[in-house]
Amino acid sequence: MAKIDTSLIEGYADMTPEQKLAALEAFEYEDNAAELEKQKNALSKANSEAAEWKRKHNALLSEEEKKKQEDADKLAQMEQELADLRKGKTVSEYKAKFVAQGYDEALAEETAQAFADGDSAKVFANQSKFLEEYAKKVKADALKKTPKPTPGAGSGGGAIDYDKKIEEAQKNGDLAAVAYYNRLRAQEEAEQNKS
Incomplete structure (x- = not known):
């Protein structure tokens, strides 16, 4: 926030606190709205010119450079898809292992996702849920037998x-x-x- 230059107020140093307060309340800043609008317009014009130069630059690129850029974009996209597929495969493998241990489908999916993401807190929380349910099931089976x-x-x-x-x-x-x-x-x- 801008500070008030008290040297612009005549006799400020010799005033009482009440007079100083009244003088500060009556103080008016210079109106810089016109300058601010001028700066906004200049910035907008500069942004438009930069966009135009970029468009001209892209138009001047050779076909070979355009092809290189397209290839780089495709490669980046394929790498992302490959990473997604690998993660999906990892989650699927973990889920199968959790289901084989006796987890229900939903809990196995959630735990596998957390395991693949490295969220050990979620993995341990889900393992506790599973062990509680498993203990209840074992007790119920023992009573039935x-x-x-x-x-x-x-x-x-x-x-x-x-x-x-x-x-x-x-x-x-x-x-x-x-x-x-x-x-x-x-x-x-x-x-x-x-x-």
């Missing part, structure tokens, strides 16, 4: 050999069943101890 107790089991009237059931479950690698039979055996023992 857990055998239902037979009537009378745990009431002392059943003839279930828990050691045998636990051994079978361990051979099959069914840890949920092992835990289930251990729990039933503990419940039965607790009920027997109460009696």
Whole structure:
């Protein structure tokens, strides 16, 4: 912002603060609007002349120079397309790997794109989402595979050999069943101890 030249105000140094304020409020700048308009017109004219010179220059270029310029433009375009294709291929490969690990399509696509872009924060966030969903699925599957107790089991009237059931479950690698039979055996023992 332009400062006011107080030397242009007569007796400014000897005025009281109220008089100075009144003098500053009454101060009028020189009107430079005409000069500003003149400068804008000169700039517009210079831009027009530069555009005209550029047009004339391009018209004077030889056919060979024009061809070189066109070839350079095409090469730049092809390089950009190649880079886009390579990135698309990379994203596609990553997506296939994420889907093979159990990711759903949408999460795999999003994670692959983030991985290709180098956005590790997004990759780790998506991995956390996947692991949460996967843990829920594993628990649900384990509950579905857990055998239902037979009537009378745990009431002392059943003839279930828990050691045998636990051994079978361990051979099959069914840890949920092992835990289930251990729990039933503990419940039965607790009920027997109460009696």
